[in-house]
Amino acid sequence: MQRLYDFLRRHPTWVDGFWAVVLLGISAVSLTNVNGAASHHGSRATALPIAVILSLVVALRRRMPEKMLVLAAAMGLAQLILDVEVVPADFAMLVIIYTVAADGARWASRFALAGGLCAATLSQIRWPQTDSSSLGNVLIAVFQTVPFALAWVLGDSIRTRRAYLAQLEERAARLEKEREAQAKVAVAAERARIARELHDVVAHNVSVMVVQADGAAYVMDTAPEQARKALETISGTGRQALAEMRRLLGVLRTGEHQEVGEYVPQPDVEQLDDLIEQCRTSGLPVDFKVEGTPRPLPSGVELTAYRIVQEALTNTRKHGGPNTGASVRLVYFDDGLGLLVEDDGKGAPHELYEEGGADGQGHGLIGMRERVGMVGGTLDAGPRPGGGFRISALLPLKPAH
Structure with a gap:
């Protein structure tokens, strides 16, 4: 059937x-x-x-x-x-x-x-009906017209319903395409964010490890104790990089909370002391000062400030040359957080910073500007008069919730 x-x-x-x-x-x-x-x-x-x-x-x-x-x-x-x-x-x-x-x-x-x-x-x-009056014939005509009108109304209502359903299908298809486009944009933005995080984590920590490894190889025979300390620094830096990588890759999970202690917290301005101490240990003298009254910051501003300082010091270590020193200023204004990172090294051409470093594979100043732009701030970077490089940023402050 x-x-x-x-x-x-x-x-x-x-x-x-x-x-x-x-x-x-x-x-x-x-x-x-x-x-x-x-x-x-x-x-x-x-x-x-x-x-x-x-x-x-x-x-x-x-x-x-x-x-x-x-x-x-x-x-x-x-x-x-x-x-x-x-x-x-x-x-x-x-x-x-x-x-x-x-x-x-x-x-x-x-x-x-x-x-x-x-x-x-x-x-x-x-x-005409001969046995009916004129009024009767009129009423008969009206009554006989009703089926024709109903037939047309029924057909037209079906046409209207089909058109309405077609519009709904078209709208659903359009919305589906828009959702797919939005999903692609979101995926691209997330990939860019993860790429920036990976660059910041890997570039800084690997740079420290390379410097320490070169130093250890140089003094291995003449100063075994210094070589041992350098190897310990390499080990600690590697573990820190691994922990940050795990934290970063954790965001790719399904959103489930990880067990406490499995991954390190997201970096913030309070960890700048550790970052700068790590740079000092690797042989880069850094002068660090905080001006103004510290206050709660939005998490996005905290992460942006940390990554800017990290990237700036990494570039100083890579391009500054020997006997280079750096200074970091963190200034709390009433409506913003100011950052100033300077070095007195020979530096690299400004184009290399823009393109992501000497190897051209990183994010460099492009990544910094993207980060600052995401929090509504401004960034200025360029060579210092008399030598060295200077990076300044102003990040707007909002009350932390």
Whole structure:
């Protein structure tokens, strides 16, 4: 049974053809019974061809709705001209009006409505009820017009519903595309953020490890104790880098909270002392001062400040040359946090800082500016008069929640 239903749904013309045959059979029987009756207008010879054509209208209504509407209208006019009174096949008029209102062109739908509203009136004028008054004939015409109007309203409502559903589907598809685009943007932003974090963590800690390893190799034979301390620094720096890497990669998890102590906390300004002490241990003299009254900072500002200082000192160690010193100033203003990192080394060309370092693979000042821009701050960087490099930033302060 289901197969038959699916077959008929895929071949609607067969269904229409079946009902066309049924309608033609009913019309033929009706014409046989009334043929020659005194109260019936028209002969069987003229009525039967009209019934056949109207049945054809039902059979082909889905394939050629506009053409079948015109054909049905022509048959209606033929009935009026040839004096062929209403036959059962005239039911095709209602069917084609519904079909055109639902699936046909707009002009055909309007034409069907106009024809349907006029059909009953023309029929009543052509074949009035002799036993009814004029008012009675008018009421009969109005009553007979109702089915034509209902057929058109039903078809048009189906057309409207289909259009509404199509709009919903289009809107859903558009929203899905927008969601996909937003997801791609979010993924790109997250990748950029993770890349900056990886760069900051790896560049700083590996730089310290390289400096210590070179120093250990240089004094391995002449000063074993210094070499041992350098190796301890390398070990500690490596562990710290590993812990920060684990913390960073932890954000890629499903959002579940990790066990306390599994990953190190996100860096903040309170850890600048440890960062600067690490730089001093690696052989870079750093002067660190805090001005103003420390106060709670938004986490984004804290991380940005830490990463700027970390990146600046890493660049100093990489490009400053021997006997280079650096200074870090952290200034708490009423409405912002100021950072000033300077060194007195020979430095590298400004373009290398912009491009991410001498190897051109890091984020350099581009990453710094991105970080500062994310918190609404400003950053200025460039060579110092007389030598060295200078990086200053102003980060807006907001009350920590």
